[in-house]
Amino acid sequence: MFRDRPDAGRQLAAKLQHYADRPDVLVLALPRGGVPVAYEVARALHAPLDIFLVRKLGLPGHEELAMGALATGGVRVLNEDVVRTLRIPTREIDAVAAREQRELERREHLYRDDRAAPEVRGRTVILVDDGLATGSTMRAAVAALRRAGPARIIVAVPVGAPQTCAEFTEEADEVVCAQTPEPFYAVGLWYQDFSQTTDQEVRDLLAQAATQRVPVAQG
Numbered sequence: 001m002f003r004d005r006p007d008a009g010r011q012l013a014a015k016l017q018h019y020a021d022r023p024d025v026l027v028l029a030l031p032r033g034g035v036p037v038a039y040e041v042a043r044a045l046h047a048p049l050d051i052f053l054v055r056k057l058g059l060p061g062h063e064e065l066a067m068g069a070l071a072t073g074g075v076r077v078l079n080e081d082v083v084r085t086l087r088i089p090t091r092e093i094d095a096v097a098a099r100e101q102r103e104l105e106r107r108e109h110l111y112r113d114d115r116a117a118p119e120v121r122g123r124t125v126i127l128v129d130d131g132l133a134t135g136s137t138m139r140a141a142v143a144a145l146r147r148a149g150p151a152r153i154i155v156a157v158p159v160g161a162p163q164t165c166a167e168f169t170e171e172a173d174e175v176v177c178a179q180t181p182e183p184f185y186a187v188g189l190w191y192q193d194f195s196q197t198t199d200q201e202v203r204d205l206l207a208q209a210a211t212q213r214v215p216v217a218q219g
Helices: 005-014 034-045 080-086 090-112 136-147 162-170 199-212
Strands: 025-029 049-051 054-059 062-071 075-078 124-128 152-159 174-179
Touching: 005 034, 005 152, 005 174, 025 034, 034 049, 034 124, 034 152, 034 199, 049 199, 054 090, 054 136, 062 080, 062 090, 062 136, 075 136, 090 199, 124 136, 136 152, 162 174
Parallel strands: 025 049, 025 124, 124 152, 152 174
Antiparallel strands: 054 062, 062 075
């Protein structure tokens, strides 16, 4: 369906053209995989690009299974069904969360060089990732952003599980899932190249975005 993340970003941008050239629009990417996608979206919409950090809380020994997620601002979102069904003790969740908090802070420093996060109050924020499977990471991002007071939150992904995309209509002001294949299975199946995005690629894309467009004034 998509050659790679930049190709997915260009296809997603075509679905978001009604947000082009609007001074209130801010594109926020979920690192790392969401950044190459969001870079193309921001470029097509002539909008500023930044990142919003979220870390999955993986079940120890089965890290691919998300117990929940952690986002910038200390917001923790738990998958209550998983926690309850597997009877995961609070101390285990806290231990994983503490480790992921350290990694979140490391990446924040690495990607931003201690540059302040952008002001989102009153803005229209387009939150971009490379796909939606369970949606736990994106839910944490939406919950954290709500606390910052944006005017609107648009969840935008190139591909997503149909049920997950439908569920986000209750949480975001608008949901744009460019493709919702059924059966879905996994995000990576819909990319010819789904190789891992590196920290350096994130830094490079953010630097390129900053030079291509003068960011909208903050505050």
